[in-house]
Amino acid sequence: MKKVNVGIIGLGTIGSGVYEALLDNAELIRQRSNVSIIVKGVCDKNKKVLKTISSRKDLIKTSNAADLINDSEIDVIVELIGGIERAKHIITAALNNGKHVVTANKALLSECWREIFPLAEKNNLFIKFEASVCGAIPIIRTLQECFVGNKIERIYGILNGTTNFILTEMKEKGYSFRKALKIAQEKGIAEKKPELDISGKDSAQKLVILSLIGFGQDISLSDVYVEGITEIEPQDIRNASLWGYSIKLLAIAKDRPDGLELRVHPTLLKSSNLLSDVRGEDNAVFVRGDLVGDSLLFGKGAGKTPTASSVIGDIAEIAQQISFRGKHIVTYNYNYIPEKKKISRIEELSFSFYLRFSVIDKPGVLAGISSILAENNISIANVFQNERKEGKAVPVLVLTHKAKEGDMRKAITRINKLSYVTDKTVAIRIES
Amino acid sequence: MKKVNVGIIGLGTIGSGVYEALLDNAELIRQRSNVSIIVKGVCDKNKKVLKTISSRKDLIKTSNAADLINDSEIDVIVELIGGIERAKHIITAALNNGKHVVTANKALLSECWREIFPLAEKNNLFIKFEASVCGAIPIIRTLQECFVGNKIERIYGILNGTTNFILTEMKEKGYSFRKALKIAQEKGIAEKKPELDISGKDSAQKLVILSLIGFGQDISLSDVYVEGITEIEPQDIRNASLWGYSIKLLAIAKDRPDGLELRVHPTLLKSSNLLSDVRGEDNAVFVRGDLVGDSLLFGKGAGKTPTASSVIGDIAEIAQQISFRGKHIVTYNYNYIPEKKKISRIEELSFSFYLRFSVIDKPGVLAGISSILAENNISIANVFQNERKEGKAVPVLVLTHKAKEGDMRKAITRINKLSYVTDKTVAIRIES
16 A cells, blocks of 8 residues: 655644544545555644644654655645745745645635746646635536536635625624624634635635636736625615525626626625525535536535545545556545445335325324324324315325334325225425 | 547537537647647447538548547547447447546446446556536546545435426426426427436436445445336425425435435425525535535536536546656646636626615605716616605615616715715625
8 A cells, every 4th residue: 555644734723624534534545545644744833732633653743844844754745824924935845845735725825826836837746725715615626627628607606604604694683794793703703803704805815716727817816806794784684685685795707708807795696596595604606617507516615624624635636646656547446345334225214204195085084094104103293184175085295203114105005005095195205 | 738539439419519519628628738638539320420520631430439449549438328238348348458438327337337447447547437427517526536535424416407307397387297297308308218317217326326436335226215206296396385395306325324325216305405496407416524514516417518528527637647647747737828818897897786875864865866876877776765764864775777887986976975865875786
């Protein structure tokens, strides 16, 4: 089994998430990718944080990034300290030292794109950054690989979870912007200094990255028109609702014949638009390409494990590429079986059911049906009979609590044989 | 520039879509991936179809697949004939002949998984198949690469566009199943022999592929419980609505402690679930992983260009891998600029607006405001004043038709200076 050594710089929420998930799911990742990913070292300027990392004898713990960047055995440097100056120094040093780089740093990428990628190219190294835009959402790979054949026409979406949480609270609870912001801060969703999020700048940074990939233009942050959500009042949200709209902070990039449109601002969206249903901290991005039409990716835009998931996807891809380069084809292991599982038979599973009985409308019918249901351990949540035609066939509708499929089948077989049942019972499972 | 030669076998809807899109977007794909993808040959058993292909002198046109499989210059065989036996023969022959394979063949993959991947592995070749599940939706790469670090807990979604179209027609127009099916057939959405779709088997094949990747189990089609949509009546859809549910044909795979659940059947879904908003032919898949939480991918599940998009994504990745293997790192071209575009200034763009004016409630106010709007070429779609307090400040709400941002700014500057305007005007753009 090939081994790839990784050094993680920055052990905040995401960094510790990456470290822990690489340990917890190590075997699964090994089985799928045929590579063993080893965290050789971790770095944080705060020595207290280093002490909290579970001790493995051979793990390098340091508060000096150079200890990892200069370690000849480390193949991949994972930069998770954020900010621009120090992060740029680390990434540049890593690339100059022959290390591949994984980063989640949107500020850096949106400002230094045309400095760091040429350096990586010159040194024949990877920089991967799926986690820099919308946490767990695989939008970078989707644009770069899956949609590579498309002329991208527009990219737009909810790229910032903090502002979407605030707008959701304002809508659903009628809170003022200030109050919703305070709640977001108390929950750790907004920073103490929330300007980057609420001003729309965070969304703009992400939009720059997506546009650089999708449109292939030489654009920068100053090309984006940015307006935040601080002026929105609860009455605006209510008024919008009356007219069938939600208010969302959208980041929008459109490639039009007369130019590129790049903007971030609060937006009224028809309630029928899927984006209007994106609540709380969730993120979602629409991409329209000339081939794919409209596609939407939805998921967690931030948070410890969702962001770690994307970082690990990048590390694993680099690990596969450098392990097999020139020897084998890099591929998924199509025959991994982590642990043999039995396949459950449908009869063993439990569901709530929608049932439609076709019965003669006469006294005692419901009693007869419900006693058969009860004898088969099926309890009724709701009964509804919307037609009355004494002596004639009518539908009777029932919603049940969770019941075993096997029990339900037995009950229906018996019910279908009742003299006053005129047609086969319709049963549809409910998914919660 | 590296060149990679491709042979396309099967020139039906998708095959011709791939051929055309590779021509139309050739330059863009070259710029992004640093590889030139050349269609060296096309094959279709129907010679009439071959004649419709635009003639390029050096293009091989044949009705014998072996002509492409045995061509020493072809690197990648694209199998798009569908079905199992002949397709399997083509893929096997291609792999034995040192050709990489791209396919959209879900029937074949769901039945012959453990025959063809070992053969590809033995020969150190790729088989890629993003287009086999949900057309344009990048679900295969997402599971294999982006979410590689996740223990996948469940995969569920609307994997078949035909049945979703039928259920949407039944819901929105009250049609019977038979009538909705007929309309789907007239529109070319359902086949003349629609059994594969309406029985749920097509969804089951796709679920098998996703489960093989996500869970890594030795499962097959017979492990999936399958129930189609033929028994659903319009009244069931109406009844479900009354209780706040939609009826969708879902494919569901869950990894539970006591076993794997694999099932396809009509399902009641709460209207708040994003899947309940997926209309017509669209597809959507939820994936829940231990790190990412819930993620949704939505898009076109079938059709000429959406499916071609995924096929081309696969071809391009193979092309990059084999061109640079052992020499360079395989990467996106981060500095491509297809054609320099100007960035539009926000003032030049047009939007519909939501406007909230804070004004003293007295006669003539609306006339004053609307005349300033009119002078700036802004026309009003809707006015709403929900409070009346004669002589006091009240909000007046206006929705406008499309107007230039620059005009709007001028109008608001003037309006904000009016004596009866008590506070800054709030303006929010509407996105349609």
